[in-house]
Amino acid sequence: MKITTIGMWGGYPEKGEATSSFLVEQDGFSLIVDCGSAVLSTLLTMKDVHELDAFLISHYHPDHIADVGVLQHAAMIHKQLGNLHHPIPIYAHAQDSVEFSKLSYKGVTTGMELEAYASYSIGPFKVSTCPTVHPVYCLAFRIEAAGKAVVFTADTEWTDALVTFSQGANVLVSESNVYPQYAGKIQGHLTGQQAGLLAEQSGVERLVLTHLPQYGDREILVAEAKKEFSGPVELAYTKQQILL
Template sequence: MNIIPLGIWGGYPKANSATSSFLIEEGGFRLLFDCGSGVLSSLQNHIHIQQLDAVIVTHYHHDHIADIGALQYAKLIQNQLADEKKTLPIYAHNREDSFQTLTFKDHTKAVDITQTNQIGPFAIQTIKTNHPVYCLAVRIEANGKSVVLTADTGWEPALIDFSEKADLLISEANLYMQYEGQIPGHMTGRQAGLLAKEADVEQLLLTHLPHFGEAEDLVKEAQRHFSKNVSLAQPGKSYPFV
């Protein structure tokens, strides 16, 4: 399994960047995790649009779906140019009307992720997070390796068992410690580190970062609890697990 951060920001992208999203690869299968602002542009630094095999959308806030419309138009154009059309499945929960908009003619198709346990080579599990809207954390496993992506969430004890012994925990860290408990639906670096420790994961990667302050302080906060490898996600860097 290989994981490439495409963007790391929460809310909106900084200049020439993208909101939190990841390209996950295994055996030639390519899965996009969330598709917010700037993601489609970043994705094309790594693969062609038609090489994308599936998309997961964790919830319907704009910083996680803003580029879905652009992706659908890209599929329309690429299918017109291709000898053989390819329908792109977009996996998401169906608790909002936005689920229906994920289907666009025969170019993209909405699929209920809560009724899915396999996407290509990946075994999939989901759990509801602590967020103002219905949002799903996702555990992805392939070839004996596992990664948990928290998506957007405040502190949620159920994530400890859900993340247990993952090879990689990709956790949101949208807040600094001084804001802990003041802004609903998001965690601090300290809480991400505590989750990593309690779940006994091997590595912690921080994403969905704030637009102010020194982001490296989030790493220091996480290290208060988690003594293994912790770092900020780096867009474009490959994180292989073999």
């Protein structure tokens, strides 16, 4: 399995970069986790439109779905050009029926409903879901293939459910949006220390921090995570490649 970071910002994209999103590849299949602001322009430096096999959407906040509309325009244009021969599936929960309905568009993308605590075969991947704790309904994803596993927490506060869900994964891609001085003041997200605790309690091999704040010294998030987690910790960065 190969993971490529498309973007790593929380809330909005930092200049010239994209919000948190990842390309996960196995056996020539390309699965994209979240599709927020500036994701498409970065993704298209890596893949052509007809090579995008499926999308996973964690929740319907703009920094996770902002580029779905332009993805649909790209798919429509490439269908008209004869480059795209089937709709691109976009997997997401349907707790928000209005937002879910927007994922299906003119036969070029198709919304595919995800349930909580369920597993799906998507290309070569087994994708499992776990609800997180966030102001809107949100799903974390565990993606497995060829005996390897990566967990994407998506957006969440601390929840013990993610410790069980992430157990034994090779890589944990955790959101880490909150500096220690804002713990308890900024809701719906994890501190670096909590991301480290999640990694430690889950027994994962490696921790990657994403959904990063645009302000402050982000190395503090790494240092905080290392207080709890004995394995390697790093900040996600554009076009970072993780092989597992």
